Amino acid sequence: RDAVDHPNAIIFDQAENRMHMQKAIMLWLLEKEHEVV
Structure with a gap:
């Protein structure tokens, strides 16, 4: 059994947070690119 499959694995939560x-x-x-300077 892999560590990723362990119920306490937070790898996926961290990856999702990073994606957001x-x-x-x-x-x-x-948005900054479209601002008029």
């Missing part, structure tokens, strides 16, 4: 953060940063950068 990356999406938020990408959106922020795209």
Whole structure:
């Protein structure tokens, strides 16, 4: 049995959190790109 399969594994939660953060940063950068300076 792999460590990833263990009920206490938080690997997937961490990966999901990172994905949401990356999406938020990408959106922020795209919005900044469209601002008039």
